[in-house]
Each structure stands twice: as structure tokens, then as C-alpha cells.
Amino acid sequence: MKIKNILTVVLFLATLSFYAQSDKIDEKREKVKAFKVSFLTTELELTSTEAEKFWPIYNAYDDKQFELRHDKMKTYLRKLDDDNLNSLSEKEAVVLLSQIESTDKELYLLREKFMSNLKKVLPAKKILKLKKSEDDFNRKLLKQYRDKAGKN
Template identity: 85%
Template sequence: MKVKNLLPILLFFATFSFYAQSDKTDEKREKIKAYKVSFLTTELELTSTEAEKFWPIYNAFDDKQFELRHEKMKTYLRKLDDDNISSLSEKESCILLSQIESTDKELYTLREKYMTNLKKILSAKKILKLKKSEDDFNRKLLKQYRDKAGKN
């Protein structure tokens, strides 16, 4: 598996564990979100017209994606704990697998709709730049997380 393909998975688990600490979850999420907005604003060089249309679409997508990944997946991951997997019946396992697949489909559909909406306001080149900037941001965030964890 290429590192490029592994990064989103690692980021998901890193951010999941980061967000799993419920006492300051919202505060941490807002800080990361503000940092991300600042980073993307700098990287994308959006015109004022583009920015006016882009941010509502981006924020709605980001919020829904967060909800799907972190709220629904948190429930699934709790059930996937080593001890819990052993105690699941085949029927319960099938149901859980079906729920995970359903969430994956929701994420895919959400991403398709998001891309369709972006194409209406941004050039293909800027959408690619957005994708690269998001990947760069995620790598930067993961590095900061690792550096902070290494100091503890």
C-alpha cells in the first residue's frame, strides 16, 4: 500500500483518537478548523466572489463529513474493540458490517455532491489545488500531533 493511500487512514485514526477525549473535543475541533481555514485561504488564493460561494459549501461538507466519520464511526469502532469482536454473534457482525458499508456509501455520495457543487464555482485547477492543500494540511497536522506525542 502506498503511503499516499495510507495517509488518510492514519489521519482518520489519529484525529479519531484526538477527538475521543470528550472534555475538550469542541474546543480542539474549532482550533483545528480555524487553522485549516487559514491554511486553505492562503493556499487557494480565492477571489472574494469565489470565497463567498466556496466557504458555505466547504463548511457544510466538512461538518457532515465529520459527523459521519466521527459520530457514526465512533459507535462502530467501540464495537470493534478486540474483546467486543469475540463476543459478537455472526448476525450482529453482519449488521455492524452493513452499517459500516452504509456509512461508507454516505461518505462517497457526500463527496460526489461536494465535487459537483465545487465545479460550479471553482476551476478544475483550483479544485486540484484544494485537494493538494487539504493533503498538505493533514500531513502538517499529523506531524504536529506526532511531534507533540513524542515530547510527552
């Protein structure tokens, strides 16, 4: 598995753990989302015209990605718990694996469509900057999570 895929899985699991620690998932998600918007706005230096076109595309993508990762993957991860995994029949394991692969494919196609839509409203250099900024944001969020967890 590539390091990028491993990092994505780690970030996903960290994000999932971050959200699972509280009954106020929506509230925490909104705080993270606001922090992310602020961070990306600063990093990307979008013109008002670019911002007007960028944010609806980005928000639709981000919401759908969250839905896929949080709702579907959360269900899969529960089934992958050691106790549940050991009690799965081979047929159930095949079905679960197929569902995971299908969700991975949906995420890939979503990202591909997102990139295609971005190319219509942003120059390539800003799209690359977005990718770097998202990675930086995720590292910063993970660091905050670790720092907070270390204090408890």
C-alpha cells in the same frame, strides 16, 4: 486496499485519537477548523467572489463529513475493540459490517456532491489545488500530533 484509502483511515484514526484525548472536543475541533480555514485560504488564493461561494459549500461538506466520521464511525470502532469483536455474534457482525459499508457509501456520495457543487463555483485547477492543500493540511496536522505525543 489502495494507499490513499489506508492514508485516509490512518488520518481518521489519528484525528479520532486527537479528539478523544480531551473533554474539550468542540474547542479542539474549532481550533483545528480555524487552522484549516487559514491554511486553505492561503493555499487556494481565492478571489473574494470565489471565497463567498466556496466557504458555505466547504463548511457544509466538512461538517457533514465530520459528523459521519466522528459520530457513526466512533460507534463502529468501539464495537471493533478486540474484546467486543470476539464477543460479537455472526449476525451482529453482519449488521455492523453493513452499517460501516453504508457510512462509507454516504461519505463517497457526500464527496461526489461536494465536487459537483465546487465545479459550479471554482475552476478545475483550484479544485485540484484544494485536494492537494487538504492532503498537505492533514499531513501537517498529523505531524503536529505526533510531535506533541512524542513530547509527552
